[in-house]
Structure formats: structure tokens, C-alpha cells
Amino acid sequence: NNAVSLFTDCPHREKLGWLEETHLMAPSMLYDFDFSGLYAATARNIADTQRTGGEQDGMVPEIAPQYVVFGPKYGVFDDSPEWGSAAVLAPWYVYERTGDLAFLRQQYDVMRRYVAYLSTRASADIIAYGLGDWYDIGPGAPGFSKLTTMGLTATATDYQDLRVLERTAALLGLKDESAHYSQQADRVRDAFNARFFDAAQHLYDKGSQTAQAMPLALGMVPAGERAAVLEALVRDIRSHQNHVTAGDIGFHYVVDALIQGGRSDVLLDMLQRTDAPSYGYQLQQGATSLTEAWDANPASSQDHFMLGDGEEWFYRGLGGIRVDRALPPAQQIALRPAVPAGVEWVRTRYLTSLGPIESDWRRNGSQVVYDFSVPVNSTASIEIQTPNPQTVTINSKAASIAQGVLSLRESLRSLRIEVSSSSYRIVAPAPDASPIPSSRISGLQIP
Helix, strand or coil: CCEECEECCCCCCCCCCECHHHHHCHHHHHHHCCCHHHHHHHHHHHHHHCCCCCCCCCCCCCECCCCCCCCHHHHHHCCCHHHHCHHHHHHHHHHHHHCCHHHHHHHHHHHHHHHHHHHHCCECCECCCCCCCCCCCCCCCCCCCCCCCCCHHHHHHHHHHHHHHHHHHHHCCCHHHHHHHHHHHHHHHHHHHHHHEECCCCEECCCCHHHHHHHHHHCCCCCCCHHHHHHHHHHHHHHCCCCCCCCCCHHHHHHHHHHHCCCHHHHHHHHCCCCCCCHHHHHHCCCCCCCCCCCCCCCCCCCCCCCCCHHHHHHHHHCCEEECCCCCHHHCEEECCCCCCCECEEEEEEEECCEEEEEEEEEECCEEEEEEEEEEEEEEEEEEECCCHHHCEECCEEHHHCCCEEEEEECCCEEEEEEEEEEEEEEEECCCCCCCCCCCECCEEEC
């Protein structure tokens, strides 16, 4: 109901195409629906609203189509990097899922011009203006970022833009431009770490969930520091009794960082809360759609989709399904399900541009039974977490001799299997319990 003709923040009140949702929510929404057509329309709207000439050349406003121009008094609602970066990031997410290079080529000039505009707003490679982590949970009513210093989210988003442009230019055969964006991204990362990272404490900025998660998710953390930065993120979440404090911008990266870090146990605990702020509390207040504010405040919209990033965890975390058409063909499908303590079974199905992918698992005593389906003319990488990789069977045979297996790689507590197109039943000893056990739930089915 927020995806009719254009992506709207809410269908009943503002009805405006605020752009940050289109890239932050893309990983979640593209699992549920084929939104490539709507994203193409959004890209045209962005191109139409992009400024030409003058000091704002290349700027993309926060709303497209820009039916409302807030003007000088409230200009921060016209131009914020975390919003305008949809010009770069939304087309990239669509390309990752569809492999449509023609669409990415069409958007390249808009992407390039927007990043050039952001560079004019930087001081020593730090961009410190905009809305920041909108609607985070700090003191007072939600609104402008309270827990994260202005400039952290904008600069990290600029870095993400630059890495996307680096890869886009390379795909388009523009080697010199790709190298230029790579070097610029390196400078932004170094400036970001110099400005915000306290290596002694392993904290970014003031240690908020958003501040810890964004550099983790985007690969900005210095070598050797990832584990400590992730632990500081988990520690903050636990100190808030598994409640989220991140807002509109940050929560996307919290989900991403915890998935990457193998901490689905933490996400499970967060998503099971039923007191404010949480999804569960919204349900307890009678919500039938996502609310604008984490605490379901009736003064805010009762029909937003900007905080729906938990949806990605169902598919990419529990189901373990990851499709990236930007990678070489043999690496495009990865199946790496998480099996956190307290979840008995999971069923996921994702209809991709390559064909349908299924990833199901269920506990069976001390074992886990996995069922995977890999589409025709494709290969996939399957990674199983298990304390005894040698005892894993595939379709009732030892993994080393099972039909369809292209390669195996064992490590101390996991088994990585390259397989061809087919269906596979894999039986493996259950992984070790999560670091902090979660309360038991019956199952999660994602149609």
C-alpha cells in the first residue's frame, strides 16, 4: 500500500516519495516483490528532480517527484545525503538482484553527478549536514538524530556511494573512472576513521548502535578491529535489554552488520521483544502495518515502511539466501542459513531472476535437516555451520561422493559446498548454541 505508482512514506497523510526508504528497504522489499519496474520509474523521477547548474548542480532532493519544496526555512528537508543517495544506491540494489546492466548504464550519469555534488559539500572528506539518523530513540520526541553525531551517517553513506560507483564504472568498462572512485572512497574511509573511531575503546563516535553498525556493514572498520567493534555493538544492544535505538537510517545497517557478523541470536532477541520500542510492541498496540515511530505513537503515522528492515533477516539471515548478480556467475547464489538457538524450523522461498530458490531447515534432535533448491542452469555455494563437518550427508550419501557436489571445503566448525542445479537434503549435526540463548519459538515461514 506504499508502492502504488511510487514509493510513498505513507499512503494517507503526506503521500510523498521520500527517497531514503527506496534504498534502505530495497534488500527487504526485493525479496518480497519484483519491484524492478517501480524502481525504474523511481529512477526517472530522480533524474527529473536532479538539479542542473549553479551551486546545487547534481543535487537530488529528498522527495521525488518533488511535489513539496520546503525552501530556506526548512531546507534540511530538501537536501540530505542519506536521502539523495537513493540516486546511487537504489539502482545498484536492483542490479544486484536482476543483473540488468542496461538499467544501471542508464542511471550512471545521474549517479556520477550526485556524488560529484556531495564532494562539494565535504570538508576534509567529511560531510556533516542533513537529517542524520532520523527517528532514532534518544531523549525527547523522535526527529533529528540524537544518539549519533551529525556527519557520521552522511559520510558513511557517501563512502557507500563511492564504492558503488567504483563497481559500476568497472562493469561499464570505465577503468579510469573506477580507479578514481576507489581512491576517493579510500580517502573518505580514512577521514571517517580519523574523525570518528576511538581504537582504544573500539567505539565509533559515541558508541550508538548506528555508529557501530554502519562502518561494520560497509567495510570501513580497520583491519583487526571488526570483532571488537561488533562486540561493542552487541554490548550496546544487550545494555538496552535487546531493544533497538537506531532510527530510520541506522537500523538497516544494524541488521546488515549482525547478519554479516553471524549474530542472528541477537536479531532474534531484538525481534521477540514485545515492549516498546519493538515490532512486537507495535503489534500489541493493534498495528496491522508498520508504524512510523518504534513506540507506535498514535501521533505519528500508523502506516510507514521505513523501519521494516527486519524483513531482510528472515530471508538473508534465517534462510541464508543471498543473490548478487554483480558477482561472477559461479558466485551469484549463496545459501548460508543461520540456526539460532530457540528456532525450530524455517521455510523460505525467493523467486529470483535466475529462477526460484528454496532454503528450508528444521531441527531433528541433535541434527539439523536442510532442504535447498538451486535453479536450473545455476550453481550455488552452501555453507553449513556444524561442529562435525565430516559426518554431514547430502541426499543420504557422504558429502564427498554426493551427486551434484562440485567442491567441498571443511573448516573447524563449518562445511562449504559448491553445488550444481538440483534439490539437496543435507543432514548435519546442529551448530553450537548461540552465545546467549534465545527463548524458544515454533518456527518462521516466509512464503
